[in-house]
Amino acid sequence: xxxxxxxxxxxxxxxxxxxxxxxxxxxxxxxxxxxxxxxxxxxxxxxxxxxxxxxxxxxxxxxxxxxxxxxxxxxxxxxxxxxxxxxxxxxxxxxxxxxxxxxxxxxxxxxxxxxxxxxxxxxxxxxxxxxxxxxxxxxxxxxxxxxxxxxxxxxxxxxxxxxxxxxxxxxxxxxxxxxxxxxxxxxxxxxxxxxxxxxxxxxxxxxxxxxxxxxxxxxxxxxxxxxxxxxxxxxxxxxxxxxxxxxxxxxxxxxxxxxxxxxxxxxxxxxxxxxxxxxxxxxxxxxxxxxxxxxxxxxxxxxxxxxxxxxxxxxxxxxxxxxxxxxxxxxxxxxxxxxxxxxxxxxxxxxxxxxxxxxxxxxxxxxxxxxxxxxxxxxxxxxxxxxxxxxxxxxxxxxxxxxxxxxxxxxxxxxxxxxxxxxxxxxxxxxxxxxxxxxxxxxxxxxxxxxxxxxxxxxxxxxxxxxxxxxxxxxxxxxxxxxxxxxxxxxxxxxxxxxxxxxxxxxxxxxxxxxxxxxxxxxxxxxxxxxxxxxxxxxxxxxxxxxxxxxxxxxxxxxxxxxxxxxxxxxxxxxxxxxxxxxxxxxxxxxxx
RNA sequence: CGGGGUGUAGCGCAGUUUGGUUAGCGCAUCUGACUGGGGGUCAGAAGGUCGGAGGUUCAAAUCCUCUCACCCCGACCA
Numbered sequence: 001x002x003x004x005x006x007x008x009x010x011x012x013x014x015x016x017x018x019x020x021x022x023x024x025x026x027x028x029x030x031x032x033x034x035x036x037x038x039x040x041x042x043x044x045x046x047x048x049x050x051x052x053x054x055x056x057x058x059x060x061x062x063x064x065x066x067x068x069x070x071x072x073x074x075x076x077x078x079x080x081x082x083x084x085x086x087x088x089x090x091x092x093x094x095x096x097x098x099x100x101x102x103x104x105x106x107x108x109x110x111x112x113x114x115x116x117x118x119x120x121x122x123x124x125x126x127x128x129x130x131x132x133x134x135x136x137x138x139x140x141x142x143x144x145x146x147x148x149x150x151x152x153x154x155x156x157x158x159x160x161x162x163x164x165x166x167x168x169x170x171x172x173x174x175x176x177x178x179x180x181x182x183x184x185x186x187x188x189x190x191x192x193x194x195x196x197x198x199x200x201x202x203x204x205x206x207x208x209x210x211x212x213x214x215x216x217x218x219x220x221x222x223x224x225x226x227x228x229x230x231x232x233x234x235x236x237x238x239x240x241x242x243x244x245x246x247x248x249x250x251x252x253x254x255x256x257x258x259x260x261x262x263x264x265x266x267x268x269x270x271x272x273x274x275x276x277x278x279x280x281x282x283x284x285x286x287x288x289x290x291x292x293x294x295x296x297x298x299x300x301x302x303x304x305x306x307x308x309x310x311x312x313x314x315x316x317x318x319x320x321x322x323x324x325x326x327x328x329x330x331x332x333x334x335x336x337x338x339x340x341x342x343x344x345x346x347x348x349x350x351x352x353x354x355x356x357x358x359x360x361x362x363x364x365x366x367x368x369x370x371x372x373x374x375x376x377x378x379x380x381x382x383x384x385x386x387x388x389x390x391x392x393x394x395x396x397x398x399x400x401x402x403x404x405x406x407x408x409x410x411x412x413x414x415x416x417x418x419x420x421x422x423x424x425x426x427x428x429x430x431x432x433x434x435x436x437x438x439x440x441x442x443x444x445x446x447x448x449x450x451x452x453x454x455x456x457x458x459x460x461x462x463x464x465x466x467x468x469x470x471x472x473x474x475x476x477x478x479x480x481x482x483x484x485x486x487x488x489x490x491x492x493x494x495x496x497x498x499x500x501x502x503x504x505x506x507x508x509x510x511x512x513x514x515x516x517x518x519x520x521x522x523x524x525x526x527x528x529x530x531x532x533x534x535x536x537x538x539x540x541x542x543x544x545x546x547x548x549x550x551x552x553x554x555x556x557x558x559x560x561x562x563x564x565x566x567x568x569x570x571x572x573x574x575x576x577x578x579x580x581x582x583x584x585x586x587x588x589x590x591x592x593x
Numbered sequence: 594c595g596g597g598g599u600g601u602a603g604c605g606c607a608g609u610u611u612g613g614u615u616a617g618c619g620c621a622u623c624u625g626a627c628u629g630g631g632g633g634u635c636a637g638a639a640g641g642u643c644g645g646a647g648g649u650u651c652a653a654a655u656c657c658u659c660u661c662a663c664c665c666c667g668a669c670c671a
Contacts, residue, residue, distance in 0.1 A: 026620060026632065027605045031664040042604095051663065105594095106670070123671065157594075157669050173671095214671085224671085235670090347608085435671050467671060504629060537630045545631090556630080566630095575630090 009470050012522030015496070017531040020058050023047075026358045034233055036479040037486050039163030043546045044046045052159025052167035053193070056471075059547060062495035062527075063474050064170060070204050070492065071172050071468060078197040079190075080145040082175055085127050087151055091117035093126040099259075108167075116550055120153035125465060128175045129443045136177065136461065139453045143185045144196075147174035149470060162357045163475035164431065165235070174466040179451070179459055187462045191223070191438055194466045198227050198434045201468070205479055206490025207433070212238045213248035214435065215324055222439040224252075227468075227475040228430030236430050239411050244419035251322065253425065255407045256416030266391035276384040281317045288377045288388050292317035296370055296378040296390070298352040300342045303325060304333040310345065311337075314354050314366040317377075319409040329365045329406035351379035351386065355396055357403065364403040367566045371405070431476040432469070439463040478548075487548030488570050491592045496529040497521075498588055499549035501540050503556035514555045517565070520585055526592065545570070550590055552565035552576065553584065 021044070028038040029048075040046045051575070056064060072082060091109065094100035097138050100119075104113065108120040119125065128146065152171040159167050174194065178187040195211065202209045207229050214226040226249055228238055237250040248254070248372050278284045295317030298428035302308040311334055313321045327333050339349050346360055357364045359381075370376075376390040392399055413427035444450065444461040453459045474493070481488045491497055498521055502514045511532060518528040529549060531540050544552055554566035554576055568576035569591060578586050 023603085025604055029664095030605070031599080033665075048663090104669095154670085158665095158667090161666085171671095226671085432671085437671075465671085469671095506629095536628080536633065539632045541631045544634090554630085558630095 002550075012519060013496075013527040014518040014531050017529060017533050020529075022059060022543075022547065023057070024546055027421065029072055032162065034161040034164065034479065035482050036164065036475040039482055039546070039548075040162055040475065043487055043548065045487075045547075046163060052156055052165065054163060054166065054168075059228055059495040063493050064470060064490070066493045066495075067205060067470055068172070070201055071149065071470070074197045074201045074204070075145075075147055075172075078193045079302065080147050080176075082148060083146050084150060085131075085146050085297065086123050087119070087121050087153065089119050089121050089127055090513075091119050092181060093151075094119070095125055096448075097443060099126065102298075105430050106154050106156070108155045112253065121150075122152055122154045123147070123171075123465075123467070124173055125175065125439070125443050125463075126447065129447045129449050129463070132177060132461065133447060133449050136449065136451055137452055139459070140180055141451075142461075143176060143178045143190055145174060145176040145190055147172060147466070161233075161475075163282055163471045164479070166471065169472065170470040172468040172470055176464040177468070178462040178464075179453060180259065187438055187440075187464050191464050192438065194436055194464070195225060198436065198466070198468070202227055202229075202433065202473075204425070205473060205493050206481070207473070208480060209433065210238065210240070210247055210428075210430065212240075212430075213246075213252050215249060215251040225436050226432050227434035229433050229449045229480055230428060231431050231475075231476060231480045232429050233479055234429040234431040236428050236432055236474075237265060237290055238411065238428050239415075239425040240428055241417035241419050241423055241425055244417060244425040246417060246419040248409055250427075251324070253411035254418035255409075255411045255425075256418045256421070258368040258407070258416060260368035260371040260405060262371060263393045264372065264391065266389070266394050267375045268389040270387050270389045270391075270395060273384045273388065274384060275385050284386055285317060285377065288386060290377050290388070294373070294377055296354060296376045297321070298354055298356070298379060300337045300347045300349065300352055302332045302341075303520050305332065310360065310362040312352070312356060312362050312364040312401075313408055313560040314364060314370050315409045316367065316369045319367065319369065322408060322410045324532060325332065325408040326477055329404055329408055330363055341472045342592055348379065348383055351382060351384070353379040353381050353387065353390070354399060354403075355381060357396060364398070364399065365406055365408050366403045367407065367409045368405055369409070431471045431472065431479065433476055434466075434468045436466045437464060439465055467474060482548070485542070486546035491550045493528070494548070494550050496549050497526040497592050498528045498542050498551045498553060499547070500528060500530045500553045500555060501537075501544055502530065502532055503537050503554060505534055507557040510555055510557055513560050517553070517555070517581075521588060524585060524589060552589055553588075 023044040025042050028042050032038045032041055044057055044326050047055045049055055060186040091100055107122055110118050112118050149172045153168055156167050159165050176190045180186045209227055209229045211225050211227050214224045238247055240247040273288055275284050275287055281292050285295050293316055297315050297317045299313045299321050301311040301313055311330055313326050315321050323334055342349050374391055377388045377392050380387045416424050417423040419423050441460040441462055443463055449461045450458050476486050500514050500518055501512050504509050514530050518530050521528050548570055550570050552568045559565050563581050564575035564578045566577040567587055
C-alpha cells in the first residue's frame with residue numbers, strides 16, 4: 001500500500017477478463033496480411049469500422065494511453081506544454097499557406113450547414129500559427145514549445161495494414177517557436193532536445209529504431225529527421241552506411257562521390273528505331289537490344305517560380321529522378337512539367353532526348369551515372385522513335401560545358417556512401433513513427449506571425465514541428481515483436497503487466513486466491529488482468545499468448561496447497577516455473593524492472 | 594487514380610460454372626451433462642434482407658444491368 005498511497009498517480013488496477021472486452025478469435029480476418037494487423041484483430045485489440053478506421057478496444061486503448069503517458073513525461077521534461085486544438089477547422093486557415101492545394105485530396109473536407117468549407121485536421125501548423133498570431137506579442141515569450149495528442153484525419157489514397165496507415169489515427173504533434181536558430185532559446189537547441197526526447201520515448205517503448213535524415217516534404221523547412229522502427233515489413237526504405245553510421249530515407253540519401261568522364265569512346269553510329277506502343281522503359285530497352293541501364297531517361301521539369309524555367313533531368317534508365325536533389329542542383333523548386341505545355345514547347349513527351357539541350361532554352365542537370373558510357377539508347381525527340389548509339393562527346397559536345405552534373409537520383413543499395421570512402425550503402429526497411437522538422441519561417445511568413453525584438457524590429461518567428469504517430473507506434477511495436485502464437489508486448493506499453501490465469505476457477509479458493517494476489521500486485525503499482533473465465537486451460541493459455549501480456553501467473557488449487565504459484569514470462573518457452581507465494585510479488589517487480 | 598480480387602451467420606469458408614427441396618459446413622455463441630494443464634466429449638438450441646437496387650424467369654445466392662463496400666499490387670503519402 002505504501003508506494004501507491006504516497007504517489008497518488010497510481011491506483012490499483014485489477015481487471016477481470018469476464019468484465020472487460022477482449023474478443024479474441026481463433027482465425028484472422030482473411031484480408032489481413034501484416035502480422036500487427038492479424039494479431040491486433042485476433043487478440044481483440046482492434047476491430048475495423050471502415051477502410052482505415054478502427055475501434056480501439058480496451059487492450060489497445062490501455063497501450064495507447066501508456067505510450068501517451070511516456071510521451072507526456074518526456075516532452076514535459078523537455079520543456080514542452082500540452083494543450084488541445086480542435087480537429088475541425090475552417091478551410092480559410094489554409095488560404096495563406098496554400099496547403100488546401102498542396103495537401104489536395106488528402107484533406108478531409110466538408111461543408112457545414114451554412115455551406116462553409118471546413119476540414120478535419122490532418123496536422124495543425126496553420127491552427128497553431130494562427131493562434132500564436134494572437135498570443136505571441138513579445139520577444140520575451142520565446143522559446144515556446146506546445147504539443148497535443150489528438151485524433152488526426154487524412155483521406156489516404158490507400159489505407160492499409162491495420163493501424164499502420166489509417167485515415168483516422170492518433171498523433172502527437174508539437175510546435176516550437178523561436179526568434180533565432182542558435183543559442184539556448186534557438187530552434188536548433190529545441191530541435192536537439194526533441195531529438196533526444198524522441199530517442200528516450202522510443203527507447204522506453206521498447207522499440208528497435210533508427211533516427212535517419214529525411215526529406216521535409218510538403219511540410220517544408222530545412223533539416224528533418226525521421227524515427228524509423230527497424231522492420232522488414234516497413235513501407236519506407238532507408239539507406240545506411242555501415243562504416244560511418246550515416247542513415248537516411250531513400251528520398252533523402254546522398255550518394256558518395258561518383259567520378260564521371262564525358263569522353264567515352266563511341267562504339268556505334270546513331271541509329272533511329274521505330275518503337276510504337278511500348279509503355280515503360282523496360283519494353284523499349286528490350287526492343288532496342290539493351291536494358292534499362294543502357295538507356296538515358298530524360299525528364300522534362302519546370303522550376304516553380306513566377307517565370308518558370310524548363311529543366312531537363314537526365315538519369316540512367318534504371319534510376320529514379322529525385323525532385324529534391326534536382327531542386328538543390330538548379331537552385332529552385334521544381335515539379336514535373338505539364339504534359340500539354342511541354343508538348344507545346346517542343347518536347348516530345350515519352351521520346352525526349354538530351355539533344356533538346358541545343359534545340360531550346362533549357363537547363364540540363366545530369367547524374368554522373370548517365371555519362372559514363374560510350375553508347376546510349378534514348379528518345380529520338382520524335383513520336384514513336386528512339387535512337388541507339390548516342391555518344392555524349394560526339395553527338396552533344398555542348399553538354400560538357402552547359403550541363404550541370406549532380407547527384408539527382410534516388411540512392412540505392414550498393415551506391416557509394418557519402419560519409420566513408422570505398423563503403424557501400426545498405427538498404428533497410430522501416431516504419432516511420434516519428435518525424436521532426438526545422439520549419440524555419442515558412443508558416444510564420446505565410447501567415448504573418450512576427451514580433452518586435454529587443455531592437456524594436458519586426459522579426460518573423462522561427463518554427464519547428466515534431467510528430468509521433470501514436471497509434472502507429474503501437475502497431476509497429478507489434479509488427480516487430482511477436483511470434484507464431486501472438487503478440488509479445490514490451491512491459492512499458494503492455495495493456496497490463498501481469499496476466500493471472502486461473503485453472504479450474506470453480507475449485508474452492510482459486511478465484512479468491514487469484515484476486516487477493518492481484519490486489520497485492522496492483523497495490524505495488526502493477527496493472528493486473530485476471531482471467532476468471534470458466535474455460536478450460538487450453539484456450540486460456542492460447543489467449544494469454546495471443547494478447548501478449550509480459551508476465552503470466554497461473555493459479556491452481558494444486559499450487560495453492562503447495563504455497564506456490566506458477567510464473568512465466570511471455571518470452572519464456574515451455575512450461576511455467578514454480579515460485580513461492582511469498583516471493584511472487586518481488587519476482588514480478590524484478591521482471592518488469 | 595490505374596490494375597487485380599472478394600462480398601453467403603460474430604469469424605473462416607462451401608454452394609454460383611450448368612437457375613430448381615427448408616441455403617450448408619467448421620469455429621465461436623446459448624442450454625444441460627460429463628470434464629478440466631496448451632483451442633475437450635455428448636445431446637440439444639439459436640443465429641441468414643446470400644452487400645444493395647433493378648431486371649430476366651413458373652422459379653435467382655446462382656443469369657443480366659447498375660451500384661456500394663472491403664482487401665491486395667502500383668501511383669500517391671509529415
